[in-house]
Amino acid sequence: MSDASAPAVSNFLREIVARDIAEGKHKAPVTRFPPEPNGYLHIGHAKALCINFGIAQDFGGQCNLRFDDTNPAKEEQEFIDAIQADVRWLGFDWGKNLFFASDYFETLYQWAEHLIRNGNAYIDDQSVDEIRANRGTLTAPGTPSPYRERAVEENLDLFRRMRAGEFPNGARVLRAKIDMAAGNINLRDPVIYRIIHTHHPRTGDKWCIYPTYDFAHGQSDALEHITHSLCSLEYEDHRPLYDWLLAHLPVPSHPRQYEFARLNMTYTLLSKRHLTRLVQGKHVRGWDDPRMPTLAGLRRRGVPPAALVDFVKRVGVARANSVVDLAMFDACVRELLNKTSERYMGVLRPLKVVIENYPEGQVDELEAVNNPEDPSAGSRKVPFSRVIYVEQDDFMENPPKKFFRLSPGKEVRLRYAYFVTCKDVVKNDKGEVVELRCTYDPASRGGNSPDGRKVQATLHWVSAAHAKTAEVRLYSQLFNRPDPAAAEDPLTELNPASLEVIEAKLEPALENAVVGKPVQFERLGYFTRDQDAGLVFNRTVGLRDAFAKA
Numbered sequence: 001m002s003d004a005s006a007p008a009v010s011n012f013l014r015e016i017v018a019r020d021i022a023e024g025k026h027k028a029p030v031t032r033f034p035p036e037p038n039g040y041l042h043i044g045h046a047k048a049l050c051i052n053f054g055i056a057q058d059f060g061g062q063c064n065l066r067f068d069d070t071n072p073a074k075e076e077q078e079f080i081d082a083i084q085a086d087v088r089w090l091g092f093d094w095g096k097n098l099f100f101a102s103d104y105f106e107t108l109y110q111w112a113e114h115l116i117r118n119g120n121a122y123i124d125d126q127s128v129d130e131i132r133a134n135r136g137t138l139t140a141p142g143t144p145s146p147y148r149e150r151a152v153e154e155n156l157d158l159f160r161r162m163r164a165g166e167f168p169n170g171a172r173v174l175r176a177k178i179d180m181a182a183g184n185i186n187l188r189d190p191v192i193y194r195i196i197h198t199h200h201p202r203t204g205d206k207w208c209i210y211p212t213y214d215f216a217h218g219q220s221d222a223l224e225h226i227t228h229s230l231c232s233l234e235y236e237d238h239r240p241l242y243d244w245l246l247a248h249l250p251v252p253s254h255p256r257q258y259e260f261a262r263l264n265m266t267y268t269l270l271s272k273r274h275l276t277r278l279v280q281g282k283h284v285r286g287w288d289d290p291r292m293p294t295l296a297g298l299r300r301r302g303v304p305p306a307a308l309v310d311f312v313k314r315v316g317v318a319r320a321n322s323v324v325d326l327a328m329f330d331a332c333v334r335e336l337l338n339k340t341s342e343r344y345m346g347v348l349r350p351l352k353v354v355i356e357n358y359p360e361g362q363v364d365e366l367e368a369v370n371n372p373e374d375p376s377a378g379s380r381k382v383p384f385s386r387v388i389y390v391e392q393d394d395f396m397e398n399p400p401k402k403f404f405r406l407s408p409g410k411e412v413r414l415r416y417a418y419f420v421t422c423k424d425v426v427k428n429d430k431g432e433v434v435e436l437r438c439t440y441d442p443a444s445r446g447g448n449s450p451d452g453r454k455v456q457a458t459l460h461w462v463s464a465a466h467a468k469t470a471e472v473r474l475y476s477q478l479f480n481r482p483d484p485a486a487a488e489d490p491l492t493e494l495n496p497a498s499l500e501v502i503e504a505k506l507e508p509a510l511e512n513a514v515v516g517k518p519v520q521f522e523r524l525g526y527f528t529r530d531q532d533a534g535l536v537f538n539r540t541v542g543l544r545d546a547f548a549k550a
Contacts, residue, residue, distance in 0.1 A: 011317035013051065013258060017059055017228055026227045028061035033087070033094075034101075034217065036068045037079035037201075040287040040294040041086045043308070043329075044232075044270040047263040050312040052230055053092040064224055065094035069102050070216050072200040080201065082287070086295040090305045101216045102202045104223055108211050109163065111219060111249045112174060112193055116155045120248050121192065122148055123158040124175050131173070135188050141181035142188040148177065162195055165208045169195050176215075178244060186241045190214055218242040222251035229255045232262035233321060263315060264323045267477040268293050269484045277491060284478075290538050291478045291498050301475065302518045302528030302540035307336040326477070330541050337518050337526045337540065342370045342377055345415065345460045346506040346521040346537075348472060350389035352435045352464065355420060358386040363465075366416045366446065382507055384417050387464040389505045394459050395436060397425055404456035406436065413458040415522060419444040460522045467505035470535040472527070474500040504537075511535060 017029050031052040035041060041049075056063035065087060069075050087094070101108075115121035124131065124145045136142035150158075159174055161167065174193035182188055192215035197208045221229045229242075236259045246254050262270075269275065270293060278284050278292070287294050290301035298308065311332040315324055345368075364384040371377035395406040406412055411421040418440040426435035443450035447458065478498045484490040506521075513519060513529040518540060520526050525542040529535075 009313060009316065012319065013228075013230060013260060013317055014055060014058075016258060017055055020227070021059065029056055029059050030061055030064070030225055030227045031056045031230055032064040032066050032221065032224065032226050034066045034068050034220070035083050036071070036074075036213070037076065037083060038071065038074040039079060039272045039276055040082050040292075040296050042270050042272070042275065042293045042295065043265070043268070043298065044263045044293075045086075046090060046295060046308050047312050047315070048230075048232065049087060049090055049092060050309055051260065051317060055228070055230070057092075061227075062097055063092070063094060064097040064099055064226070066099040066220060066224070067101065068213060068216065068220075069100050069200070069202060070210050070213060071196070072198045072210070073196055075201055077201050082296060086299075089295065089299055091309065099220070099224060100202060101211070101220050102200065104216070104220055105203065105207055105211075107223065108216060108219055109209075111251075112211070112215070113156060113159065114249060115176060115192075116159060116174075117152060118248070119152060119177065121155070121174055121176050122150050123155050123162070123172050124148075124189075124191075125172050128170060131175075131191065135185055136180070138185070142185075144180050145175070145189065148189070159193075162193070162209050163207075165197070167195055169197055171195060174209075176241075176245070178241075184237060184240050186214070186238050187244065190241060214238060214241055215245065218245050218255070218257075219249065219251060221255040222246060222249075222253050225253045226255040229257040231257060231259055233259045233319070234262065235259060259319070261318045261321045263312070264321065265293075265329065266323060266326045266482040267479050267484070268326060269479065269490050271485060271490075274485075274490050281491070283491065283494060290473070290475050299516070300531065301538050302516070302526065303333055304336050304340070304518065307333045310336065323483075333541050334526070334543070337520065339373050340371075341518045341520045341526055343368075343372070343520045343522050344507055344510050345382065345462055346470070346472075346504055346510065346524065346527075347389045347391055347460070347462050347467075348474075348502055348504045348521075348524060349392040350462075350505045351392045351395055351433070353388050353390055353420075353438055353461070354435060355386050355388070355438050355440050356423070357439045360386060362386070363463075364417075364445070368416045380509055382416060382509075383463045383466040384414075385463045385465045388414075388461045389464055389467060390436075390459050390461050392433075394457075395422070395433065397433060405459060406438075406457075411455050413444075413447045413455045414461050415458055416447055417445075417461065418442070418447065419449070419455060460524075462505045462507050464505070466508045468508055468511045468535060470504050470506050470510070470537055472502050472504040472537045472539065473530070474502065474539045476500075506535070506537075510537075513537075 033052045053063045124147050134143040173191045175189045178187045180188045196210050239257045242257050288296035288300045311329050365381040368382045399407040406422050420438045420440045424437035428434050476498050479493045480495045481493050484493045487493050515529045518528045526540040527537045530538050
């Protein structure tokens, strides 16, 4: 079950399902999510997941998880395992309804012979390039294959010999005989079986011919008695072929296909082919790199699944494709994390501060609120000592008029601690500021004004003696342009500043942070501890859209 709390919003797909149930066509919907295990799921798949599982769940039906494992040359068990983990992480459960297209290979083969016997399919000896060249264009009909009128018995014999492994890859294919002059190119005698001599993750070496997606998909839907085959708009042109195959085969049911607009986002690439190139070319650290739009990458970056489900609901379901601003996704993540994340203090770019009038060796244990949005989260103790770290950006020696943070002679509040005033600046041989000398007001303990005086800035800090050194990974958009898919080669648009690795100082409580549990570094953003060994944190998202501002 999804853990998203927001109610379902009506859309044209839900209206279709509701109408079909009201008219008695179906007692409850049976949908399916059919990923091909040739990569990891990405944020676009999250939309399809939410639609298919969500509709089934809300109307009392079921959603099958079915792997389209019809191309063993590109498929791996790693991807099968990762996809199942991603679906569960997002909050959905297929129960006992886990299937594979390979479950139906024998039935699909027999149905292919059925087409041949009825004169609706033939073996073509043309090469892939020849078939492509002879398909015609949007304005010109295709050229019939010279093998199109082969006798039924010859086609059956060749097809059976293909199954027996007699021919090499690419030597022959099985094509449906439909209409080479059809306005929809998908109906111009599409290939429905091809030879692939490759070990299959589930069936081993039993098969060397495999059905295409178009031949396996609709027939698998029929075998599983799918009522509503919901898919993205890119398959709209394939629907006539989907229907033609169902009409010409002895299928046990006749599903209906409906299409919705796929999810597209700025600064994001959702082409599995290019995502594979990113991984194989080592432009990223793997499929779960937090810069990747994969669900595994988002999870490692600390994005809560409920925020992703909420985002999909806000985007909505429509028939027309559109592009969603990445800032909308970040806003959904921030909104949820603001409510649920405990607050801590960490300094990303430390600047040493010595409080000259604070007693040597003294340590104060100060009370800090864990989450002002959730009083039940309680509080914790934070150590304070004579030497602390603040952010380099929180000091300017010659500040502009509206700079309210630390500068010579300026007084600020340290969060939960004291009022401090900068008295002196220490520089190195290069003239860089390396240390501040300050004084504090002992009467301002807890950050309270003892005499009603006001300060205009409150800074976060970390006690130097107690700070934990951590590697912090700051992530930004992976691409420089908002529409990387429009580039001739999207990988030429990679953002070289998409990852910055820094050494930060963190309050000691963060040493016990749980991997994957989001936290807020006060004034800096939301972070989560990474799975890598040591104290490593990934930035999930900033407190505001700094990228858009830049």
